[in-house]
Amino acid sequence: MTDEASTDCDDAVPDRVGILAGWGSFPVELAEHYRSHGAQVHVVAIKGHAAPELENLSDSLRWTGVLKIGAGLKYFESKSVRHVAFAGKVFKDRILYHGRGWIEHMPDFTCYRLLGSSFITRRTDGRDDTILNAIMEEYRRRGIEVLPITKTAKHLLASEGCLTQRRISRAQRRDIDFGWQIARQMGGLDIGQSITVKDQIVLGVEAIEGTDALVTRTATICPRGGFTLVKVAKPNQDMRFDVPTIGPQTIERLARAGGSAVAIEAGKTIVVELTKTVELANKLGISIVVQPAEASKSEIARDAAAATPKASCTDLIVANQRPSSSRTQVQSASSRAA
Amino acid sequence: MTDEASTDCDDAVPDRVGILAGWGSFPVELAEHYRSHGAQVHVVAIKGHAAPELENLSDSLRWTGVLKIGAGLKYFESKSVRHVAFAGKVFKDRILYHGRGWIEHMPDFTCYRLLGSSFITRRTDGRDDTILNAIMEEYRRRGIEVLPITKTAKHLLASEGCLTQRRISRAQRRDIDFGWQIARQMGGLDIGQSITVKDQIVLGVEAIEGTDALVTRTATICPRGGFTLVKVAKPNQDMRFDVPTIGPQTIERLARAGGSAVAIEAGKTIVVELTKTVELANKLGISIVVQPAEASKSEIARDAAAATPKASCTDLIVANQRPSSSRTQVQSASSRAA
Numbered sequence: 228m229t230d231e232a233s234t235d236c237d238d239a240v241p242d243r244v245g246i247l248a249g250w251g252s253f254p255v256e257l258a259e260h261y262r263s264h265g266a267q268v269h270v271v272a273i274k275g276h277a278a279p280e281l282e283n284l285s286d287s288l289r290w291t292g293v294l295k296i297g298a299g300l301k302y303f304e305s306k307s308v309r310h311v312a313f314a315g316k317v318f319k320d321r322i323l324y325h326g327r328g329w330i331e332h333m334p335d336f337t338c339y340r341l342l343g344s345s346f347i348t349r350r351t352d353g354r355d356d357t358i359l360n361a362i363m364e365e366y367r368r369r370g371i372e373v374l375p376i377t378k379t380a381k382h383l384l385a386s387e388g389c390l391t392q393r394r395i396s397r398a399q400r401r402d403i404d405f406g407w408q409i410a411r412q413m414g415g416l417d418i419g420q421s422i423t424v425k426d427q428i429v430l431g432v433e434a435i436e437g438t439d440a441l442v443t444r445t446a447t448i449c450p451r452g453g454f455t456l457v458k459v460a461k462p463n464q465d466m467r468f469d470v471p472t473i474g475p476q477t478i479e480r481l482a483r484a485g486g487s488a489v490a491i492e493a494g495k496t497i498v499v500e501l502t503k504t505v506e507l508a509n510k511l512g513i514s515i516v517v518q519p520a521e522a523s524k525s526e527i528a529r530d531a532a533a534a535t536p537k538a539s540c541t542d543l544i545v546a547n548q549r550p551s552s553s554r555t556q557v558q559s560a561s562s563r564a565a
Numbered sequence: 566m567t568d569e570a571s572t573d574c575d576d577a578v579p580d581r582v583g584i585l586a587g588w589g590s591f592p593v594e595l596a597e598h599y600r601s602h603g604a605q606v607h608v609v610a611i612k613g614h615a616a617p618e619l620e621n622l623s624d625s626l627r628w629t630g631v632l633k634i635g636a637g638l639k640y641f642e643s644k645s646v647r648h649v650a651f652a653g654k655v656f657k658d659r660i661l662y663h664g665r666g667w668i669e670h671m672p673d674f675t676c677y678r679l680l681g682s683s684f685i686t687r688r689t690d691g692r693d694d695t696i697l698n699a700i701m702e703e704y705r706r707r708g709i710e711v712l713p714i715t716k717t718a719k720h721l722l723a724s725e726g727c728l729t730q731r732r733i734s735r736a737q738r739r740d741i742d743f744g745w746q747i748a749r750q751m752g753g754l755d756i757g758q759s760i761t762v763k764d765q766i767v768l769g770v771e772a773i774e775g776t777d778a779l780v781t782r783t784a785t786i787c788p789r790g791g792f793t794l795v796k797v798a799k800p801n802q803d804m805r806f807d808v809p810t811i812g813p814q815t816i817e818r819l820a821r822a823g824g825s826a827v828a829i830e831a832g833k834t835i836v837v838e839l840t841k842t843v844e845l846a847n848k849l850g851i852s853i854v855v856q857p858a859e860a861s862k863s864e865i866a867r868d869a870a871a872a873t874p875k876a877s878c879t880d881l882i883v884a885n886q887r888p889s890s891s892r893t894q895v896q897s898a899s900s901r902a903a
Contacts, residue, residue, distance in 0.1 A: 319766065320786045352743055352765035405690055409754055416747055418767045427690035428657065429756045432770040436786050444782070448658045448774050 240264040240379050245308035245371075246285075247299060248277040249315030252499045253383075253472055257314050258284040260380050269306040271299040276317060293317055296362055297337030300369055311366065312374045313359070313468040320435050341365055354417045359468045375466035376497065383501075387493040390515040391508045395488050399455055402427060403490045403516060406457035411521065414461040420471045423486070425454040438477065442484045452485025460495035460520075473515075474499035475507050482511035490516045578602040578717050583646035583709075584623075585637060586615040587653030590837045591721075591810055595652050596622040598718050607644040609637040614655060631655055634700055635675030638707055649704065650712045651697070651806040658773050679703055692755045697806050713804035714835065721839075725831040728853040729846045733826055737793055740765060741828045741854060744795035749859065752799040758809045761824070763792040776815065780822045790823025798833035798858075811853075812837035813845050820849035828854045 244266050248254035254270070255278050261268045262284060270281050270288040282288050289302050303311055334342070341361045363373045376383060389395070395403065406424035414420060419433030423445040430448050433441040438458065445454055458471050473491060481489060491498075496517070498504055508515050582604050586592035592608070593616050599606045600622060608615075608623040611631045620626050627640050641649055672680070679699045701711045714721060727733070733741070744762035752758060757771030761783040768786050771779040776796065783792055796809045811829060819827060829836075834855070836842055846853050 320768070354766070409756065412754055413751075416750055418747065418770060422772070428692070429772045430658070431774065432756060432772045434760070434767045434770045436769065436782070444774070 240266050241310040241374075243267040243269070243306070243308055243310070244374070244379070245303045245306070245311035246270045246281075247311055247313045248272045248281055249293075249313075249317045250276040250278075251315045251472070251476075252278065252474055253497055254278065254314040255280060255284065256383065256499050257312060257380055260383075269303065269308050271302055273315075273317060276315065292334075294334035294338045294342075296341060296365065297335045300337065300366065300371070303371060304369065308371065310372050310374050310379075312376070312379065313363075316437065316472070318437065319355075337365065355469055356417050356465070359465075363467065373467045376470055377466045377494075383497045383499065384494050385491055385496045385498045385517045387517050387519050390498075390505050390517060391513065393509070393512055393514045395514045395516055398426075399488050399514070402455045403457060403488070403518070406455065407459065407490065407518060410457045410459040411462060414459055414464075417461060420460070421456060421458040423449075423454050423456055425449055430454055439480050442477075442480050442486060445486065446484035450485065452487065454486050455488040455490060456481055456486055457490045458492075458496065460492050462521075464495055466495070470497050471495065472497040472499060473504065475503050478504055478507045478511060478513055478515075482513055487512070488514040488516060490518055492520050493517045494520045578604050579648040579712075581605040581607070581644070581646055581648070582712070582717070583641045583644070583649035584608045584619075585649060585651045586610045586619055587631075587651075587655045588614040589653045589810065589814075590616065590812055591835055592616065592652040593618060593622065594721065594837050595650060595718055598721075607641065607646050609640055611653075611655060614653065630672075632672035632676045632680075634679060634703065635673045638675065638704065638709070641709060642707065647708065648710050648712050648717075650714070650717065651701075654775065654810070656775065657693075675703065693807055694755050694803070697803075701805065711805045714808055715804045715832075721835045721837065722832050723829055723834045723836045723855045725855050725857050728836075728843050728855060729851065731847070731850055731852045733852045733854055736764075737826050737852070740793045741795060741826070741856070744793065745797065745828065745856060748795045748797040749800060752797055752802075755799060758798070759794060759796040761787075761792050761794055763787055768792055777818050780815075780818050780824060783824065784822035788823070790825065792824050793826040793828060794819055794824055795828045796830075796834065798830050800859075802833050804833070808835050809833065810835040810837060811842065813841045816842055816845045816849060816851055816853075820851055824851070826852040826854060828856055830858050831855045832858045 240261055242265075244261050246254050246258055246261075246268060248258075248270050250273075254272075258268050258270065258281060268285045270277075270285040272281055272288055272290050273293045274290050276293070277290075287306060289299075291298050291302075342358060366373050402424045405427040406422055406429065409424075409429055410420075410422050413422065413432065419435070419441075421433040421438045421441055423430040423441060431441050431445045438456070442456060446452075456477075458473065460471055464470065471491065473489060473496065477489065481487075505515065507513075578599055580603075582599050584592050584596055584599075584606060586596075586608050588611075592610075596606050596608065596619060606623045608619050608626040610619055610626055610628050612628050614631070615628075625644060627637075629636050629640075680696060704711050740762045743765040744760055744767070747762075747767055748758075748760050751760065751770065757773070757779075759771040759776045759779055761768040761779060769779050769783045776794070780794060784790075794815075796811065798809055799807075802808065809829065811827060811834065815827065819825075843853065845851075
């Protein structure tokens with residue numbers, strides 16, 4: 228009961244927390260964060276994806292195939308974990324279409340039961356949202372809450388403003404405004420999160436291949452460089468999974484590909500290793516711009532229902548775009564980056 | 566005046582016709598078609614794009630950079646051409662971002678005047694529709710009509726049905742239905758025309774790089790193969806330019822990449838070298854499925870305005886999806902392919 232009480236407070240970390248860890252440094256940073264708040268950390272690490280250093284950062288860890296959904300659940304249950312965070316990308320293509328994938332990630336019975344309709348009978352589609360919602364529903368049914376990043380590690384979310392010394396040019400501003408609208412609409416289709424833009428032309432669109440592959444490909448499309456990477460949350464982004472993420476590797480890859488700026492969304496994008504990311508961007512001459520978050524329709528509706536009758540819809544949008552904690556977050560981001 | 570009168574009839578070819586020729590065999594096939602109907606053919610051929618064999622298929626030809634819009638116009642005027650077809654893809658990335666591009670395609674004064682707002686002052690975006698509408702408006706202003714493919718070479722448009730011996734599986738049917746909706750919505754954003762799909766997952770999305778590059782890339786994302794290429798018209802496809810096109814090269818590339826089917830839209834997709842395309846698909850085990858065309862909102866509105874009060878909206882959609890000439894077209898397609 229302690230755990231549940233503790234999560235009532237918005238930013239509180241549960242005493243005992245599980246991480247279902249995919250690729251990259253986000254699960255690592257999350258584990259460090261939880262440990263630094265005195266929580267016990269139990270990790271289910273996805274083979275071929277999760278970082279080995281998680282072994283030293285957790286109280287217990289089990290390696291498993293991504294499709295061993297029942298096994299993961301059982302492991303968390305055995306450790307009495309009642310709160311789990313899904314963190315880090317899972318490369319669906321590596322699992323589904325590449326040689327060793329199916330062997331390493333052989334589905335267990337729970338997986339068949341949950342995802343059979345996506346991959347065997349194909350009654351439902353194979354979009355991330357479809358799959359992850361089915362998995363989360365099973366966690367919920369077994370009494371385990373999947374935590375949104377906004378609840379336990381809010382500080383990892385980017386705050387509005389330009390994070391780098393290098394500001395953006397007027398042409399880049401136009402590219403970002405243009406790309407932003409396109410990427411938002413793309414996000415609504417749940418295909419990918421990123422596009423690359425130059426001269427108000429969409430150079431590339433991300434699907435299953437991931438942002439890194441998109442950036443690398445853009446280098447061959449536009450060897451002259453100078454393009455912008457626009458990475459946005461979906462209009463109804465579920466903050467429990469698939470939250471757009473950038474980090475040092477994004478910046479490095481962008482610089483190598485000749486890109487010159489990246490635009491992300493405030494309060495809805497994770498910046499892993501913030502200090503290192505900003506330092507690297509400054510060194511490599513990349514601008515990082517955090518755009519004000521756009522309120523989704525459902526957010527506006529929800530807030531409108533809760534609002535006093537006098538508040539207009541515009542007020543609500545503005546309020547949503549500029550959360551009250553925004554300034555403090557920008558400051559803390561800058562101070563961390565300094 | 567003869568020319569104008571002749572185009573009043575839906576399928577008539579003008580006595581004298583111009584082709585602004587981009588990449589691929591579509592301009593070649595169009596020139597052959599016009600010549601076989603006794604028309605004089607004058608070609609403005611885009612350097613690095615148009616096929617050299619056009620020289621033997623035209624009454625006159627001039628090579629030019631794609632951005633010499635004024636020069637192209639003047640050439641057609643000098644040949645007293647009053648009807649021009651825009652045919653064949655232009656690789657925007659090759660012109661804009663690759664080394665030699667700007668030199669070979671150095672813009673002329675008309676180009677600066679028309680497209681300055683897209684590429685210099687950047688007041689407007691650089692989407693295909695924006696650029697091509699500006700160019701077509703200039704043609705119109707100078708008294709030259711840009712011909713829609715529906716008017717002069719309707720037989721090049723695919724007709725509903727499965728064109729190949731190999732039919733599609735139930736899984737492919739689901740992939741096509743799923744991909745179709747996504748691709749239609751993507752088309753509304755005017756980014757690209759194609760996506761690749763497998764297991765109701767979008768593997769890749771085309772932007773500036775073109776369909777061929779998308780297909781090649783999908784091979785690395787999904788080395789196990791078996792994916793479907795879905796290529797659709799935009800919801801408000803302008804049949805004067807940028808009409809989705811497939812041909813033998815599409816089939817060859819798809820087969821090499823491990824793809825197994827391609828879905829296109831009836832009456833809105835050009836199949837160049839139809840016989841060769843279908844023969845090749847049969848040989849390589851690829852299915853070609855031509856989906857019924859979906860009426861765009863503007864088409865429904867237009868037809869509704871012209872319809873008798875009794876016709877319901879559903880009737881109009883059905884009527885639009887199955888044009889009366891559809892059956893004859895399918896038959897002629899099959900007989901050509903046989």
